Amino acid sequence: MSAVPRHGGPPRGKVGALRGGEKKCSWASYMTNSPTLIVMIGLPARGKTYVSKKLTRYLNWIGVPTKVFNLGVYRREAVKSYKSYDFFRHDNKEAMEIRKRCALVALEDVKAYLLEECGQIAVFDATNTTRERRDLILNFAKENGFKVFFVESVCDDPEVIAANILEVKVSSPDYPERNRENVMDDFLKRIECYKVTYQPLDPDAYDKDLSFIKVINVGQRFLVNRVQDYIQSKIVYYLMNIHVQPRTIYLCRHGESEYNLVGKIGGDSGLSPRGKQFAQALKQFIEEQEIVDLKVWTSQLKRTIQTAESLGVTYEQWKILNEIDAGVCEEMTYAEIEAKYPDEFALRDQEKYLYRYPGGESYQDLVQRLEPVIMELERQGNVLVISHQAVMRCLLAYFLDKSADELPYLRCPLHTILKLTPVAYGCKVEMITLNVEAVNTHRDKPSLNSRMAGLTV
């Protein structure tokens, strides 16, 4: 859903949404009433930063301005060089002072983000393992009118913890020499320092009135308490669907279509001869990859289905993977659109993310439409998604944390596969161009000069 008026007023078309100074408001953003402070809780190496970053990426993608505040970063600013786990001993008074000061500085930044910078959600990523620290945060939130939602990660599986340390701690700025054994040793001692004073959330007594989710053993079990509103409900649903099993996601477009050849957008045309070649090449590529239990998804438009057909495997059709609906501009070339609807054409170049085709959709609409796909991709293992240019841009923006401004200009050429593999806190991307020629369907944002000169790119 695109920008919505809060009060009665004349119905605004998409143009109204673009007038100066307005936020790129999505439905999810609109439904988030007061600012929310998400507070992570857990011993080190329990996945707090992983969850913080992933959740932030998801919330920003659905249109809720969110930012992570990682206390470790503040600490590294204050104490230029990390020496050893001794810093974290609970009887190290000097260090405790520094750590508390860092927390207060971080909270000031949270306040600025939520009250002055139009942020809606702040994720406070720190151990927050004592009641004392959490009470401090609750008071801070109360003073400023923020809702608080705790996310606690509890894990006692030593294998998971060791794997986490290897994945993200060995390469931390705290350990520049990167000697695995030393890092493991020091870090495990660091964890012991926290264990002494760790007070987990107590749903039966002390913390029964707080809103929180306790994630146990990487998602095997969850305890959810007092979800207050829409956005907390969505956060819980998201956290319950993500997993950390290694897997790979393949994104590509349908093979070159008949319409691609003549520069027409949209429609439901079939593959061109080169498009069919691509489908064969895709089949070979997939076979060579030797992927375990690969799921294949397509849209309900002929060109993606034809592409999947060549693979000779079972595939699922999703209507919501259909290409962006260009409304009255369906099946026209860009030249025809510019000639027939010059104002629309110009508007789209000004604000490609928010711009909605008359009788059609915008990229913002597309993101909303695709949210169930993202949710299901999070649940799944190895998946190949055969979709379309605008759709693939939206999906890619989610995985690579691209902003709404960049999203409509991401490069997703025909006959090219993007192989995404989750690694550490992000996603590794490999671009594989299958050796079959195709037209280029990418349109950059025209520069001011070329626009004024009436040139089309």
Place this chain on the structure above:
Amino acid sequence: MAAASPARELTQNPLQKTWEPYDNGLPAGHSAQRGVCMTNCPTLIVMVGLPARGKTYISKKLTRYLNWIGVPTKEFNVGQYRRDLVKKYKSFEFFLPDNEEGLKIRKQCALAALNDVRQYLSEENGHVAVFDATNTTRERRETIYKFGEENGYKTFFVESVCVDPEVIAANIVQVKLGSPDYVDCSNDEATEDFMKRIECYKNSYETLDETLDKDLSYIKIMDVGRSYLVNRVMDHIQSRIVYYLMNIHVTPRSIYLCRHGESELNLKGRIGGDPGLSVRGKEFAKSLAQFINEQNIKDLKVWTSQMKRTIQTAEALGVPYEQWKVLNEIDAGVCEEMTYEEIQENYPLEFALRDQDKYRYRYPKGESYEDLVQRLEPVIMELERQENVLVICHQAVMRCLLAYFLDKPAEQLPYLKCPLHTVLKLTPVAYGCKVESIFLNVEAVNTHRDKPENVGVDRSREEALRTVPNHL
């Protein structure tokens, strides 16, 4: 390198406009439609809890939701089996733990119900069965779990735990006093007997345990949704069920559904488009404002679509409202802004196909009711979260929403009557929904087209247009 195998030809299904591969003129495998969620093996949902903890309420609501989103689901209430077998309920003594006769009958009923479950899931194409009984002992649950395993079903437990005496008393008043078991009793007698009935179960009650039951998939609902414990969610459908259960509540409230005021295109008998209100439509908007004021509703939320006619209607209310694009009317594709006569003229085959299966029929380059339901699911989810809401929408959209609340199947959904200038007030009560229909005394055209007698593609123009309502 293997020779490239020729890809199968695709043919477009004329009703749903979906592309399907075919071999020798027949639809072939390898392609599945993603309706909403594909369930691979059937799922057995097992309710757990003392009497009056809302098990039947949850069973029925969950069943209604799953059917609406397109997952064939059926509930099996063991109490009903018991009532069928033991014609007359005498007293709580039937449920005493040492009543041999009672125990035998109750076990028989459970097995009979499980047998019907097996038939539904394995022979009748059911996807989900909800087994509604107390299932309070670990032994009983193991029996059911084994049954599930033997038949290739995934088992998911839903336990409702509640110790608040007020909630329990309220439940008893809402649904037990009117039960067939207590038809000849006074309210006091019924309540007393029922409380003793609950006591019969308490001693042997083994709640789902974090350690002993750690390998089972379940959700434990505590205090009517204050908190939840979720363990080992296995797949997509279980994840959706958990999300749904975590969003529903029992706070009393009302949902008001209505369409926009009469539009200019309504007057001309044209479908779709984005017209403004007619003169009478504007009158309706004012009447609606008055009606809403008189209802004195606490914290009413108002939702509209992003089409001009619903927004104009909401404007007259003078209160904040929220626009949802997903509440937009069904997209009639190439038939947008046509009259039924014009559709018959230009697309007689499409017109006939639509009458043959109005729920699944997708307009060329448009949508079907089935698509609409999928589009509206987030609205339903948010309506469940909310309290008092007025939804100003459109004919097809309102039919979909109404079908959810009134548990109408897909065949009936596209023919539900949702006339202009009429507000439907829905209030949850007991296991269902009370409906009040309020006509706001402003005349409007009728836009309801009944299913004609002849839906064959070779029917005459007259037969096709017989049920078209009058227009300018």
